[in-house]
Amino acid sequence: MRALALLLLVLPGPVMAQVAVTSPRPERVAVTVYRDLNRGNRALERNWLNGYALISEARTIAIPAGESELRFEGVASGIIPQSAIVAGVPEGLLERNRDALLLSAGSLIDRSLGQRVSLRRTDRATGKVVTEDAIVRTGSQSGVVLQTAAGIEALRCSGLAETLAYDRVPPGLSARPTLSVRVRARQALQATVTLSYLATGFDWQADYVATLSPDERRLELRAWLTLASTDDTSFVDATTQAVAGRVNREDAEVPDAEAPPIRLQCWPQGTTSEIETEQPGFPPPPPPPPPMAAAPAMESAQDIVVTGMRVMKANREQLGDLQLYRIPEQVTVAANAQKQVGLIDQPTVRVTPVYTFLLTADAPDEVNATLVLRTQNRAAEGLGLPLPAGRVVVMREGGPRPLLIGEGSLDDKTIGEKVEVALDDVPGVRARLVRTAPERFRLDLSNDRSVPVAVEVKLLLADGKRISADGKLVRRDGDTLWIVTVPANGRAQLAYRLKD
Known part of the structure; x- marks a missing residue:
């Protein structure tokens, strides 16, 4: 009996499942955009931006006791994962991961291999719908093969209108770019966590408009600060600034976020046809929310006047050998868009x-x-x-x-x-x-x-x-x-x- 009791003491208890906590969006965000120095004074290439941004987000998260996974949804799709810094977690991080696989028809299939799903068939002539269980046997890129009670068959090859239905989203998939970290806490707590990281796909430039006097001796010089983003994420009501000057930075490889489609293959009567499509019923990731309209420019000492109207102007600050241009009001840095604010207003230049x-x-x-x-x-x-x-x-x-x-x-x-x-x-x-x-x-x-x-x-x-x-x-x-x-x-x- 004593030996048995000792044996029971050293046996491990049941393994607790790791808890996942999701933060859908930041409460506050700051975006600092750095120029592509190799571009010189050439104009921005709207679809090929080689600058970058430093993004800092504040999020309030309820952290459970023990080990848990914190998922930060809505980060920039061009995030450089190795640059991420998470502050505010009392006992630090165990690991961090960038979830590059987004929710799509193909990723749903790939994350459901060997799992049971619902196969829904609709007779085009009668409209009768029949639902049966099926097991996914192959992935999205090799032709989707299902196992049903009737045997093995390829998806969308029966001649009926077919679609798959899932009772849940597989773990690890998100409709938006996500960074996840694994943390440990001695007790449950609510913490304000700051997430800072670098992201590619941003750039800015100065756009000057100069008006020359008739005698060509005076110049009215004004400039706009043009911010551009090819990122898929919008940063709403962001504290926004741009940095001019040469910053020593090494290039980093950033894997693209993946949202694979489904590749369908059928072979009726010994022939093979191949169609690449987004399966009906499995929509692609939703578009980012529409950008919120910027607040009306206030008439202040920080504004400039253009053709009788007030324009918000960025404030210049010295940052060591760099120049920092801070937009005085919160603005939205919208996905795949550009924004302009006033930069320089010199009415009389000789x-x-x-x-x-x-x-x-x-x-x-x-x-x-x-x-x-x-x-x-x-x-x-x-x-x-x-x-x-x-x-x-x-x-x-x-x-x-x-x-x-x-x-x-x-x-x-x-x-x-x-x-x-x-x-x-x-x-x-x-x-x-x-x-x-x-x-x-x-x-x-x-x-x-x-x-x-x-x-x-x-x-x-x-x-x-x-x-x-x-x-x-x-x-x-x-x-x-x-x-x-x-x-x-x-x-x-x-x-x-x-x-x-």
């Missing part, structure tokens, strides 16, 4: 317009100039703030409304740097190069504008050649330049020859 040409001996007969708007990023010139890289649309005042004169780009500029915006192929100022002899040329400039214009012509020479033009040329940064002012509705001419 610029120097210069019309430039780059010419070789085989230049075409006549070319239009490139208009370069030059200034310094200083307060004295009407700037004096960091300028993120982006595209620039340049308008010119005139008539009842401004007119588009060209588009250019802007690299990242810090305070004090020289700023140039170049607009190619601007009509009105032209150059014509004429060969008057084998080594002699005449360069004719024409200006059909009503104001004088400053022109710089860079002459490219073949190796070993020099140029002579009676002292009218200058050397700057190793280039040979002709710098001249062409009068209003006037012309200028340069004759030069090449020498060895």
Whole structure:
């Protein structure tokens, strides 16, 4: 009896099933978007975003005593699982997993292998419905094979309208991207857990709109902060910000979330046909909720005025060597969408317009100039703030409304740097190069504008050649330049020859 009692003491008790606790959505969320630095000043590719976001979510979760699985539904589909940090769990984490398999017709089949499901058949002629039990024997990608009381058969190959019905969703499947962690707690408690992680599929850019005064000496410069997302998850009422600057970060592989369809195979009369379809009755994952409308912009010192209306403006903050642009109100970063808020409002920027040409001996007969708007990023010139890289649309005042004169780009500029915006192929100022002899040329400039214009012509020479033009040329940064002012509705001419 004593030996038996000892044996009973060391025998393990029944294994308790691990409890799963699901958090369907965060109570609060913050989204910080970082640019794709390899893109430079090129425009966003809407369907191919290579920036990323730091997402921080606060969730209140009831954690049971013992070991349990916490499931965070509604995380970004581009989550980088190895970057996830979970804070607020009193005794820490045991493990974490990213559930990449989403709820779909194919995943329901694959997670039900060897399980009993309901096979529902409808006679197309009579409408009679017959339901019977079936066991799933093969997965979604190899042709769905079922075992019924009548034997083995392939799904949708009987000629009747067939569908499968499940009494529950198999464990581990969710209609939305999910991160799960396994935790242990000594006692049941309710905790506010903070989940932070990096996610791919985000980017942002600065979009500038510049309006040039009629004399081309002043520029009204405004910029929009454009946030873009190709993620399948919407972040509603998020504290949102963007970061400019170079962040040292290594690329990480992110497995795509899977929602496989069903591949059906039938072989009546010795033939095989193959159809890939989403089985009726098993809908694909539901679309994300529609984005909530942003709150109306408040008239405050943080707003800017565009055509008589107030526009919410992001606040700039210094973050070490980086620039942080914080949107002052909570907004929705919607799935597969983009959002714009004000970024910069500089009403009077002093610029120097210069019309430039780059010419070789085989230049075409006549070319239009490139208009370069030059200034310094200083307060004295009407700037004096960091300028993120982006595209620039340049308008010119005139008539009842401004007119588009060209588009250019802007690299990242810090305070004090020289700023140039170049607009190619601007009509009105032209150059014509004429060969008057084998080594002699005449360069004719024409200006059909009503104001004088400053022109710089860079002459490219073949190796070993020099140029002579009676002292009218200058050397700057190793280039040979002709710098001249062409009068209003006037012309200028340069004759030069090449020498060895």
